[in-house]
Amino acid sequence: MPRVSEVHLAARRAQILDGARQCFAKFGYEGATVRRLEETTGLSRGAIFHHFRDKDALFLALAHEDSQRMADTAAEQGLVQVMRNLLTHPEEFDWLGTRLEITRRLRTDPDFRLEWSKQAAELTEAATQRLERQRAKGRIRDDIPTAVLLHYLDLVLDGLVAHVASGQATTHLDAVLDLVEDSVRRKPSGGQVVD
């Protein structure tokens, strides 16, 4: 009965990912030892590494889950809404600090960087498509290439992740995101600017 075992496999995989996410959030990348992963997942190292090759594979699978969730939001509502969700539910992003801890590896380990860029591609693709659609509707400024707007929004998102992950106050950030949103919008033309 392959269906049953597929369901079982998916459930087991989800159990491992949920436990691993908690473990990374609490102890960081280095601190997430095999023993601690066993504790937070409730499974043996044999079971864990039957599903995921190693800690890197676990980490990249979690990052991919995030990217998919963000991509769904970005496709419907854009990258600024992804950022607003981050402000509204910072606890869902508790483990994001772990992403910052791997910055050095992104710079020094080309294989890891390649795997990382793959998982991020889905979000980039969704965000690009929405920008293009919004531009076609005349809602996005057309004096700046889409690629530049995308890199701009990406940079702000990176900054927001660093900000939230370090536990800094989020005062003014709603207003900051309004400014960001406004700066990519097409301005009404032909009217006198009111001063």
Place this chain on the structure above:
Amino acid sequence: MPRVSEVHLAARRAQILDGARQCFAKFGYEGATVRRLEETTGLSRGAIFHHFRDKDALFLALAHEDSQRMADTAAEQGLVQVMRNLLTHPEEFDWLGTRLEITRRLRTDPDFRLEWSKQAAELTEAATQRLERQRAKGRIRDDIPTAVLLHYLDLVLDGLVAHVASGQATTHLDAVLDLVEDSVRRKPSGGQVVD
């Protein structure tokens, strides 16, 4: 002769900071062991920790040096120029990735967060004063509070640090910074907007 020993002290302190900066850049915060700090500074642990209480104190002193340098630029030319310098001379900021590694501690260690916020205050102060001066000259938009503009520029700077520290390509980033600069500028008013 107190002057001679003051000069000597300052030189020794600079020697330690330069070596420590290289050590953090190469090995990261955790990897910068006492033995490695001895190697990169060329001094004994006794000499190093005579000048700096512990590794945290060394790290915060380096961050403070950066903040002062950035504050000097921000006071004269603004935060966007600080970001442009980061793009032009990324090698001067090699150790910035280390700042990301301590994100978790900023969230979980209130004492460390307090010391960190002290070293960052100088840059915030310089940037705020320049924004106020530029606003008084009519160069900065006046429909958004200075505090919001400052948080906006801070967020982009944080994103840029994360971007550069992870060794990602800097394609489009000059154009992105043009967009950032333009979005805080006061727009010429009274004219017809050309479409």
